[in-house]
Amino acid sequence: MEQNTVIDKDLEIRLQDAMCVNESHLEHKWYHNFKYLVVGVLFGIVFVKSEVVSWFRIQEMFRLQSFHMFGIIGSAVLVGMVSIWLIKKFEVKTIYGETIEIHDKKFNKGQIYGGSIFGLGWAITGACPGPLFAQIGTGATIIIVTLLSAIAGTWVYGYLREKLPH
Amino acid sequence: MLEIIKEPWPWYVAGPLIGLTVPAFLIIGNKSFGISSSLRHICASCMPANIPFFKYDWKKEVWNLFFVFGIFLGGIVAFNLLANPNPVEINPQLATELASYGITDYNHLVPQDIMNWESLFTLRGFLMMVFGGFLVGFGTRYAGGCTSGHAIMGLSNLQLPSLIATISFMVGGFIMANLILPIILSL
Numbered sequence: 001m002e003q004n005t006v007i008d009k010d011l012e013i014r015l016q017d018a019m020c021v022n023e024s025h026l027e028h029k030w031y032h033n034f035k036y037l038v039v040g041v042l043f044g045i046v047f048v049k050s051e052v053v054s055w056f057r058i059q060e061m062f063r064l065q066s067f068h069m070f071g072i073i074g075s076a077v078l079v080g081m082v083s084i085w086l087i088k089k090f091e092v093k094t095i096y097g098e099t100i101e102i103h104d105k106k107f108n109k110g111q112i113y114g115g116s117i118f119g120l121g122w123a124i125t126g127a128c129p130g131p132l133f134a135q136i137g138t139g140a141t142i143i144i145v146t147l148l149s150a151i152a153g154t155w156v157y158g159y160l161r162e163k164l165p166h
Numbered sequence: 167m168l169e170i171i172k173e174p175w176p177w178y179v180a181g182p183l184i185g186l187t188v189p190a191f192l193i194i195g196n197k198s199f200g201i202s203s204s205l206r207h208i209c210a211s212c213m214p215a216n217i218p219f220f221k222y223d224w225k226k227e228v229w230n231l232f233f234v235f236g237i238f239l240g241g242i243v244a245f246n247l248l249a250n251p252n253p254v255e256i257n258p259q260l261a262t263e264l265a266s267y268g269i270t271d272y273n274h275l276v277p278q279d280i281m282n283w284e285s286l287f288t289l290r291g292f293l294m295m296v297f298g299g300f301l302v303g304f305g306t307r308y309a310g311g312c313t314s315g316h317a318i319m320g321l322s323n324l325q326l327p328s329l330i331a332t333i334s335f336m337v338g339g340f341i342m343a344n345l346i347l348p349i350i351l352s353l
Contacts, residue, residue, distance in 0.1 A: 013222040017307055019315030019328075020200025020230065033232040035194050040236015041243065043187055048244035049171070050180030054275040056256045059264075062343030065257035071177030072184065073317060079185025080199075080322025087192060100192045102323055105310070111331040114308025115316075119338020121301025123347060124294055126276065128313040129306060130201040132299075133234045137241020140276045142283055146299035153303025154205040158219035164308065 015103070017110065017161075026096055047134045055126025062123050108166040114157075121153075174250055187314075188322050197229060200315035202306035204234040267351040280351070290353040309334065 014021045047053045052072060061069035086092070087100055094100060122128055125146055127135060132150065135143040157164075191197040207224045208231070214220035253272035264270070269279045285291030306312040309331045311320065317335065320328020 010222050010226075013218065014227065016219060017310040018200070018203045018206070019311035019319055020198040020203050021227070024196040030228075032195070033229050036191075036197075036229045036233040037236040037239070039187065039190055039194070040233040040238075041240040042236075043184070043233075044237035044240015045244040045248065046175070046180050046183045046240075047237065048241055048275070049175040049248060049250075050177070051174050051254060051275065052180065052184075053241070054254055055277050055281070056254050056260070056264075056272065056275075058339075059343060060257050060260055062339045063257075063260060065260050068177050072181040073313070075178060075181030076185035076318050077321045079182045080188035080318055081324070083185070083189035084192075084322050087189060092193065094193055094196050096195075098196055100196055102192070102198055104323075105320060105325045105327040107327040107330065108310075110308045110310060111316075111327050112334050114305045114310070115331040115334025116305070116338035116341075117301050118305025118309055118312065119335040119340075120342040120346070121298050121303075121305055121338075122313075122335060123339040123342035124298030124350070125302055127302070128201070129205060129302060130234070130237055130312070130314055132302075133237040134241035134244075135276055137238045137243075138245035138275055140274060140278075140281070142281050142286065142295065143276065145286060146295045146302075149296045149299030150303030150306075151205050151208050153300040153305070154202075154307045155209045155213065155215075155217075155220075155303075156300075157304045157307040158206070158209060158217045159215075161217075161219050 019105070021103070024094075024098060026098060028096075043130075044134045044137060047131060048138060053127060053131035053134045053138070058123065058126040110164070110166045113165065168248075172248055172250055174255075184318065185322070188319055195229065198315075199319040200230070200311055201234060201237075202303075202312035202315060203227065204230045205303055206307060207231055263348075264351075269351075288353075290350060293350050293353070305338075 050072060051057045057069055060066035092100060129150060132143055132147045188199050191199045207227050210220040210222060210224040269277045271278045280294055286295060311331060316328040316331040
């Protein structure tokens with residue numbers, strides 16, 4: 001019983017301000033994580049080849065000078081939406097036979113304040129968190145500084161979290 | 167075939183491929199797609215400093231770190247094996263504007279004229295790389311997600327908070343790119 005409380009508390013903390021926490025009830029060996037690495041490699045290639053990770057494309061997007069980025073985000077959302085609808089409709093299971101669960105998000109003001117702050121940063125760096133990793137891969141070693149700074153920003157948020165309006 | 171792959175990929179190829187990451191993660195491990203949390207797991211693993219927000223079992227989320235390491239490797243592969251031999255083509259209007267700030271090198275995905283190790287210690291370089299990165303890390307966590315978690319995963323799952331977050335991202339971006347960034351770039 002006490003064990004369960006500890007686990008629930010841990011999940012509760014991980015769920016704070018996070019989109020992608022999803023508790024699988026199955027335990028796997030660590031090397032199962034390599035499948036996420038493979039998805040990451042493919043994803044990184046798409047990022048670079050479509051120039052989503054290009055600072056120039058982001059500048060075009062925010063100046064409404066090109067449809068490229070809007071087309072990418074729009075079609076990605078459309079495909080994601082249809083996929084989730086199909087998964088729910090046909091109760092698709094994972095490759096391990098587990099039922100797929102997706103948590104709903106609750107609104108808090110952080111989504112407005114934090115979202116706008118992120119938007120400001122996105123237009124400066126020309127990168128959201130994912131592209132930072134891909135940019136470093138393309139040899140732009142200076143972006144390591146930007147990434148470290150983003151990690152520092154996340155840390156400072158964690159430090160100030162209780163004092164910030166949500 | 168390789169020639170076609172080396173060309174920049176159009177949005178109608180890249181967008182759906184990115185969208186397919188959503189069902190891919192759900193099906194291979196019951197995971198919701200998201201990237202910015204990786205920054206938090208790095209904090210939790212390297213310097214939790216007794217902050218409640220970082221006191222959790224980050225090893226349970228290690229899949230997310232494998233994913234972002236894969237993105238890094240994907241960047242290496244795409245750049246070294248599949249690179250587009252031509253410079254990034256951009257809207258001529260933007261090219262004219264950027265030229266006025268001394269940005270003329272389109273051979274890389276990041277503007278090498280302003281983002282390089284030498285310029286890091288100038289005010290402009292500091293604002294572009296250090297301050298900009300800080301806003302990205304702070305803002306995404308405050309918002310509870312980034313473009314992948316909110317705009318793609320959240321909207322795909324019809325979450326209203328994600329729509330609000332996505333609109334906020336765009337508002338911030340439009341303000342910065344059109345009103346503030348020109349001042350920073352002129353420094």
